[in-house]
Amino acid sequence: MPISAAVIGAGPAGIYAAEALARNVDGITIDITDRLPTPYGLVRAGVSPDHQSTKAVCRVLERTLKRDCVRLLGNVALGRDVSLDELREIYDIVILAQGAEEDRPLAIPGEDLPGVYGSMDVVGWYNAHPDHVRTRLHLERIRHVAVIGNGNVAIDVARVLNRTPEEMLPTDMPDYALDELRRSTIETTSVLGRRGPLEAAFTQQEITELQHMADANIIVRAEQIPASADGLPEKIRKAREANLRALRQYTEPPKGASRRIAFEFFARPVAFLGDDRLRSLRLERTRVNEGACEGTGEFFEIPCDMAVTCVGYRCTPLPGLTLDERGILPNEDGRIGDGVYVVGWAKRGPSGTIGANRSDSQDVVRIIAEDAGRLGGKPGGKALDTLLDRRGVETVDFAGWKRIEAAETAAAREGAPRRKLESIAEMVAIARGRA
Ligand code: NAP
Numbered sequence: 557m558p559i560s561a562a563v564i565g566a567g568p569a570g571i572y573a574a575e576a577l578a579r580n581v582d583g584i585t586i587d588i589t590d591r592l593p594t595p596y597g598l599v600r601a602g603v604s605p606d607h608q609s610t611k612a613v614c615r616v617l618e619r620t621l622k623r624d625c626v627r628l629l630g631n632v633a634l635g636r637d638v639s640l641d642e643l644r645e646i647y648d649i650v651i652l653a654q655g656a657e658e659d660r661p662l663a664i665p666g667e668d669l670p671g672v673y674g675s676m677d678v679v680g681w682y683n684a685h686p687d688h689v690r691t692r693l694h695l696e697r698i699r700h701v702a703v704i705g706n707g708n709v710a711i712d713v714a715r716v717l718n719r720t721p722e723e724m725l726p727t728d729m730p731d732y733a734l735d736e737l738r739r740s741t742i743e744t745t746s747v748l749g750r751r752g753p754l755e756a757a758f759t760q761q762e763i764t765e766l767q768h769m770a771d772a773n774i775i776v777r778a779e780q781i782p783a784s785a786d787g788l789p790e791k792i793r794k795a796r797e798a799n800l801r802a803l804r805q806y807t808e809p810p811k812g813a814s815r816r817i818a819f820e821f822f823a824r825p826v827a828f829l830g831d832d833r834l835r836s837l838r839l840e841r842t843r844v845n846e847g848a849c850e851g852t853g854e855f856f857e858i859p860c861d862m863a864v865t866c867v868g869y870r871c872t873p874l875p876g877l878t879l880d881e882r883g884i885l886p887n888e889d890g891r892i893g894d895g896v897y898v899v900g901w902a903k904r905g906p907s908g909t910i911g912a913n914r915s916d917s918q919d920v921v922r923i924i925a926e927d928a929g930r931l932g933g934k935p936g937g938k939a940l941d942t943l944l945d946r947r948g949v950e951t952v953d954f955a956g957w958k959r960i961e962a963a964e965t966a967a968a969r970e971g972a973p974r975r976k977l978e979s980i981a982e983m984v985a986i987a988r989g990r991a
Contacts, residue, residue, distance in 0.1 A: 559584045559928060560936030561649035564634050566590035567597020568617060569900025569913040570653030575620040576921035577649075581928050586626045587647075587937045591633035592686065593952040593983040594960060595621060597655055599910060601685040604712045605727035606719065608973060613910055621954050627937060629944075630952035631984055637949045638940065640876040640896075646939045648931040649895055649924060652877075652885060653917075656869035656901040660883065662704065666828030667865075675709050675866040682716050684730040684976035686983075693862070696739035700859045702837050704825055705866035706749035706756040711763065713864050714745050714817050718772040726971040728964075730978065745817045746858060750824040750842055750849045753781050753803055754788065760798035766806075766817065773810030775818040776803045820858075824849060828863060836860050869906040890920030895931060897924055956987030 561577055563570040566588045574586045594600060596614050603610045621628050632638065634654065643650045659674030661667060673691070680688030695717075703714045716724075721737045749756055766774045781803055785796040803819065810816065827838040841854040870883020880886045884905050885898045892898055899917045901907075908916070944951055952960070963986050964974035977983045985991035 557932035559932045560647045561586045562643050562647040563588045563651045563653055565653035566595035567655055568910045569917050571617045571620050572914045572917035573651050573899045574626055576918045578623050578625050580925045587629050589629045589632040593630040601683045604716050605729040628954045635874040648934045652898040652902055653900050656871050656906045658870050658872050660868045660870050662865045664827055669828050669830045669834045671834030672828050672863045678864050682733045684978050686980050689978040693736055695736040698862045699743045700861055701745040702860045702863040703747045708758050708762050710866035711758050714747050718815050720770045723770050728974045747819045748823050749821045751844050752821045754796055760802045763802035771813045773813045773816045774806040775816055776806040778807035780821045871902050950984050952987040960987050
């Protein structure tokens, strides 16, 4: 009996799941939907514009989208255009791969002050994500930025905000963001970790990369860097030693540059302070006790006109889907319920590199393949087409996406890979041959 599958989300986790399904389940047909008209999820809209080599993984993902048994259905949003119940009636297998698209709140006073942003918004802004192109950062009014968190997203945000426009010209950073970099008056960016360098989640490569910044000094306080990572579990010790080595190179007096990125460890934000907008950040000095962050009762303030919280993500709540306290979809090794599965960040939380999604999706598909014997017989993609037609949903297929891609490539600045379209309506018009 033919088997049909819907994968919700055309990011790496969803596409890797589709690839594994195509390889492991005979005769399967797979529809990959995405709420945007464009595929590749966080590779397109999360990976920094100055990391184009990472974005090259799209060439591998594209091979799956070109498979005969796979269809891309962009511009189809779960919860808006089709419900989970409807998908379950139409497809034998539904794989949720929509990622974690909301910032986890820091949950401290003042978080709603103008000037406080979540990293989803800032990363989306410098990547021309249609949801975030209208965010206005007004960098011409900013002198002090606080980047909260010690993961790679925090490093990305601190780095990109302190790039010179010339550094970003050969990237796909949108023109409006480049203009803000030109106007930027940022002097100091504090990267704040509530724990110490040993516990930081960022990786050596990202810290080392900072030394090549054209006009930013990196500052690390020598007294905050421990002598070694001895005593840490073996499986993380090497990586943490590498982080310490990478950080130590910035403890020397800085060379001349107009801005500074200053790492401050053992500092836990307790309140954003301001009147009509953010003016400063209140922090508590911490110590680490057996890996846990403890307050010392010593408080201090730093000036701050802009803050970006980079403290992780959670899924967007959708009708029919319950999230757990971590903001992910409760599941057992990827299985949610009869015929419904989850992969990627929606399954395991917002962690891991793009490649980690490959093995993770393959593991879930192994479980699906075991279930496949008792699945089958549902109408499949044609029924979704009928339903979406009736609702007037303008879907974007792979050929339509390639038209968007061609338009973006043709419009690129000299030396840049593409100029991303910023409006969904314009993308759909181009994809469907109306523009
Ligand atoms: P992450 O690696 O989990 O880091 C989150 C950071 O937020 C941690 O330092 C965490 O500190 C801190 N944090 C959480 N709650 C906090 C609170 N209430 N107050 C203060 N700090 C808090 O997450 P991420 O940076 O969002 O990255 C997500 C994943 O994408 C990671 O696997 C990352 O490596 C990957 N990524 C990779 C790249 C790259 O390879 N270049 C770029 C971007 C993202 P604690 O440890 O103390 O909880």
